[in-house]
Amino acid sequence: MCIEFGREVCGTLDLAESREWLVTNGIGGYASGTVAGLLNRRYHGLLVAALKPPLGRTLMLAKLDETALYGDRIYPLHTNRWADEIVSPNGYLHIERFALEGTIPVWHFACADALLEKRIWMQQGANTTYVRYVLRRASMPLQLTLKALVNYRDYHGSTQSNGWQMSVEPVPQGICVTAFPTAVPLYLLCDNASAVPAHNWYYGFHLAVERYRGLSDKEDHLHAATFQITLNAGESLTFVASTDKQPDLHGETTLRLRHTQEQKLISLWKTNRPSHAKETPAWVNHLVLAADQFIVDRSWSDEIHGKTIIAGYHWFGDWGRDTMISLPGLTLATGRPEIARSILRTFAKYVNQGMLPNRFPDTGEIPEYNTVDATLWYFHALQAYYNVTEDDDLLEELFPILADIIDWHCRGTRYNIHLDAADGLLYAGEAGMQLTWMDAKIGDWVVTPRIGKPIEVNALWYNALRTMANFARHIGKPHREYEAIAERTLVRFSRFWNQETGYCYDVLDGPDGDDPSLRPNQIFAVCLPESPLNSTQQKGVVDACAQNLLTSHGLRSRSCDHSQYRGHYGGDQLQRDSAYHQGTVWGWLIGPFVQAHLRVYKDPAQARQFLEPMANHLHAHGLGSLSEIFDGDPPMTARGCIAQAWTVAEVLRAWLATEV
Secondary structure, three states: OEEEEOHHHHOOHHHHHOEEEEEEOOOOOEEEEEOOOOOOOOOOEEEEEEEEOOEEEEEEEEEEEEEEEEOOEEEEOOEEEEOOOOEEEEHHHHEEEEEEEOOEEEEEEEEOOEEEEEEEEEOOOOOEEEEEEEEEEOOOOEEEEEEEEEEEEEOOOOOOOOOOOOEEEEEOOEEEEEOOOOOOOEEEEEOOOEEEEEEEEEEEEEOHHHHHOOOOOEEEEEEEEEEEEEEOOOOEEEEEEEOOOOOOOOHHHHHHHHHHHHHHHHHHHHHHOOOOOOOOOHHHHHHHHHHHHOEEEEEOOOOOEEEEEOOEEOOOOOEHHHHHHHHHHHHHOOOOHHHHHHHHHHHHOOOEOOEOOOEOOOOOOOOEOOOOOHHHHHHHHHHHHHHHHOOHHHHHHHHHHHHHHHHHHHHOEHHHEEEEOOOOEEEEOOOOOOOOOOOOEEOOEEOOOOOEEEHHHHHHHHHHHHHHHHHHHHOOOOOHHHHHHHHHHHHHHHHHEEOOOOEEOOEEEEOOEEEOOOOHHHHHHHHOOOOOOOHHHHHHHHHHHHHHOEEOOEEEOOOOOOOOOOOOOOOOHHHHHHHOOOOOEEHHHHHHHHHHHHHHHOOHHHHHHOOOHHHHHOOOEEOOOOOOEEOOOOOOOEEOOOEEHHHHHHHHHHHHHOOO
């Protein structure tokens, strides 16, 4: 199970720096970079530690500049781009092979007849990164020198040194770097190399992707230590960067633990599939491992500990909406319902005024209740969990909370979210607020306010009511009230059907009336377990989305023929957010589309074909994972997060749905 490139990619800088790798530690920290070894994002680094797991993410070790002395020749193995955009040195030219083995990136550097292997992984549950070098082949000794470039900043930020003096002190087997007196120390350790402290600022690293995103694109890093070792053929060096004073320095042991964990994940996935299922393609197995990268530990308080889901790497934390949408694919599809149970129980503790929190701020303080759909996705996630487990105990525990949620929505809660008694549809929104998943906001400008009765919100509401009635019957609670509200919603849901266009309105009863825009939100009125549309309408929706919104990697957020369509995502925040839901393709929507297509056409093989382009996408952008978004215009270049939870989750879930 391997994604692999030779010199045709590794030796071409444009290609090698556009492919990014990611390893994670299960508590929100990560390491990430490019195949070329070049930094081109502020989010790249060998240790981005989660100091307040899963948040408080802090860049501590930016990179290692490696040099090999072999015979009488010096081989720079690292690559840097500087403020004047000159690339020097060109270490990527010595990369003979790059591979992603499971989630572990592996490089082979060819220096004459010597072959030096490098691989990177993290310890689960700790802010510890391992970089291991093995001299696989050589006819003479090779001297390896590593220069450790450190930092200490929020992962969203950038650093200009301005005379910053860090404490750099020798410790047994390495160096301890303390950025300032109250900072968490960083330990840079090697099991068998010499370590020499340093304090030299390297100025003006150029971050090309940040320039593309209209952000600060220059950064300084501190050369804090130099490690050196002479290796003979077959010998190895393990470099460790950690916030722990005494991490395990045995590279082979920790690497073996990582391999064992990945094998367990694949085994669970295989066990969870039908007995008649064919062998899973390698690219789907990669997604199973990618799914695990988003599931992290969280302590909400001294008393509340559990699991949560990181929405995307590099820059998202855990969001209520993303968590509930992703939960079935990341946990249930991969055979880990106990994780789903933990997440469902924990989030239930934070329901307030009938609403699920949408975001836990990076500071870990007061949650934000600013979404109309996250709570309704909670019903869908719980329904998926119950279908797998028939866990009546959890249903009994959560039922009072679910009943309270329905009650709050019926009588009204924050942001004018309320059931319209006239038609049984859910209304949401007020000026200045973005409550649906199309939530881009620039200053006071809400790009897609969607005030009124959004179609996916009401499809979710109807599904939640039917789900609630079924739950009530399962545990012997009164259910007729939920059935009655659902019937009223079903009857008036017909208002969404636009006979003239042959598909659904996006929003009803908005400030400017009904919105006939062709958007992908209507696909949920088809793909959810309880659909409020008849079979003719379902086909109309699927066909409209297929002919106007479908791309190789998801659905456009708006049809190309609309005057506000934006087919390219890039530029500064104003330009990017203006396009975010105005034509940009969203990868996660391929899952709902496939499931809707399957419901209408009842052809699993054809439905699965829509997922196949994702196999190729695993070799680009975020290697072994799936991107957040893509340009709406061909060739639909990947943008946004290199690894997005709900994209991975929905592709896995759709793959299982098309199992034959």
